[in-house]
Amino acid sequence: MGIRVAVAGASGYAGGELLRLIAGHPEFDLVAATAHSQAGSPVSAVHPQLAGLDLTLGATDAETLSGADLVFLALPHGQSAAVAARLAEGVRVVDLGADFRLESAEQWTRYYGGGHAGTWTYGLPELPGARAAIAGADRVANTGCYAATIILALAPLIAAGVADPEDVVVVASSGTSGAGRNAKVNLLASEIMGDLSPYKVGAHQHVAEIKQATGAGSLSMTPILAPMPRGILATVTARRRNGGDPREALQAAYADAPFVHVLPEGSWPHTAATAGSNSCHLQATVDIDSGRIIVVSALDNLGKGAAGQAVQNANIMFGLPETTGLSVFGVAP
Ligand SMILES: NC(=O)C1=CN([C@@H]2O[C@H](COP(=O)(O)OP(=O)(O)OC[C@H]3O[C@@H](n4cnc5c(N)ncnc54)[C@H](OP(=O)(O)O)[C@@H]3O)[C@@H](O)[C@H]2O)C=CC1
Ligand SMILES: CC(=O)N[C@@H](CCC(=O)OP(=O)(O)O)C(=O)O
Structure with a gap:
């Protein structure tokens, strides 16, 4: 068994791209994928591009996510904090949403409204000093696209x-x-x-x-x-x-x-x-x-702007080569 991975918000666009990347990742084993209104649906019914991925979407709760070493949160703004708080200490989390990206509570309220959940390590590895910070973090906030x-x-x-x-x-x-x-x-x-x-x-x-x-x-x-x-x-x-x-x-x-x-x-x-x-x-x-x-x-x-970047961050968090499971090359035309 490799690193056990769960995706919350797996029925969305970013979640679907995460599932595709995880399925091709040599060190990650997908153990759970969750949704909200579409919980209970087979993954392939929600994401036809993932036909053959034999998994049913669970509810987004601590129990469904509990067997994972690494959890990707691909949830709407404002939903990540409550889910993250219920995960065991030591579980690595990469949040694709905005909740933990900003240092300033004032800026958070200005652009998103409501209370600021906090600040996690900012997940853009190419910034100076970022790789070391990400490698030492349990919780990383992925960038906006x-x-x-x-x-x-x-x-x-x-x-x-x-x-x-x-x-x-x-x-x-x-x-x-x-x-x-x-x-x-x-x-x-x-x-x-x-x-x-x-x-x-x-x-x-x-x-x-x-x-x-x-x-x-x-x-x-x-x-x-x-x-x-x-x-x-x-x-x-x-x-x-x-x-x-x-x-x-x-x-x-x-x-x-x-x-x-x-x-x-x-x-x-x-x-x-x-x-x-x-x-x-x-x-x-x-x-x-x-x-x-x-x-x-x-x-x-959905790649470097979301799911790909999230996998790159997770690779760094687990001490893997940052390119593991990711493609440098596009699929055009
Ligand atoms: N799309 C993009 O290019 C990018 C997106 N992001 C961020 O990633 C996150 C996901 O985005 P995206 O995939 O586009 O969004 P989608 O709207 O496509 O998917 C949202 C997901 O969250 C679930 N969901 C909806 N409401 C709730 C709720 N109240 N509680 C728990 N889960 C809920 C949905 O489940 P269900 O379908 O079952 O209702 C679905 O799985 C967002 O924070 C977004 O800002 C970041 C960078 C780029
Ligand atoms: C086309 C379109 O509507 N794009 C969204 C991108 C939001 C996003 O993905 O980033 P966050 O995670 O910060 O929401 C927008 O402009 O708001």
């Missing part, structure tokens, strides 16, 4: 003094799975196909997380819903500082990062190239007119 895309593009530029942290502008498009399977927004195919629509303009909840992780002081973000199932493409621009080279700063930061690729000069990221992988693709230049830095970043919101 836009947050991972944007932090990977921006953090090295601010750290290297190449980008002005007080002047950052982001426009980012996401596929519809980012909104979850029980999305409150209207995702009727007849309405989203052939359409690009901005939403949460000037008030996206990931801004607090991005500022916390990068040191950005002022950041404007405009999210756009794109008619595709998976993928995020973020264009991050910032005022350039000290004549620094943004591409060199990214290359230096990610020289040893197996999942972050600074593309060859002249190649720009495509979301489709990252689908099904745990990779993030980056490219950078300096605008020939404004002189601003431009970084384009792409990843799979």
Whole structure:
């Protein structure tokens, strides 16, 4: 028996991708998968892509999750704290939700409302010092999907003094799975196909997380819903500082990062190239007119933006090579 793993919220999009990755992981054995309204359904009835995975969704309670060494929580915001509190000490937990990402209770209330549950180790291994912190943690808060895309593009530029942290502008498009399977927004195919629509303009909840992780002081973000199932493409621009080279700063930061690729000069990221992988693709230049830095970043919101990142964090928590069970390469076309 390897590491015994349970997934809470397994009927959702992030949960389904976790099940797929766990099924192919050489050290993880899936012992339980839970749901809420769909508890009692076979996994393959809820996730047709997982036909052959012979397991029934249980209720999300301490009893169902009790046999696991590692629990992934893929629950709606506000649900993780109560479930985590009922897990035995020593059980490793990776929360894919937002509940434990922010250090500031004030920022939590501003963007999510209600009481702040607390702060866990932030699970973005590519940040300086993060691998050691994750390796020593029992509880890790996975990043938001836009947050991972944007932090990977921006953090090295601010750290290297190449980008002005007080002047950052982001426009980012996401596929519809980012909104979850029980999305409150209207995702009727007849309405989203052939359409690009901005939403949460000037008030996206990931801004607090991005500022916390990068040191950005002022950041404007405009999210756009794109008619595709998976993928995020973020264009991050910032005022350039000290004549620094943004591409060199990214290359230096990610020289040893197996999942972050600074593309060859002249190649720009495509979301489709990252689908099904745990990779993030980056490219950078300096605008020939404004002189601003431009970084384009792409990843799979369910991969490096959620389930893949969660498995990468869990690998580090258990002392495994961080790439175990994860694909560097996408499945395009
Ligand atoms: N989708 C994405 O790209 C990303 C998602 N995340 C985060 O991951 C988490 C899951 O997201 P996602 O998979 O998209 O969401 P989904 O809406 O697709 O799935 C939500 C899951 O939570 C269960 N659930 C719903 N209500 C409750 C409740 N009251 N108590 C316990 N379980 C409940 C659902 O069960 P049932 O279906 O049986 O009702 C389902 O299994 C969220 O916190 C989200 O923010 C993070 C990064 C990216
Ligand atoms: C397309 C779409 O609606 N995307 C969601 C992404 C949320 C997410 O996945 O991140 P959290 O875990 O922080 O909720 C949004 O923009 O709110």
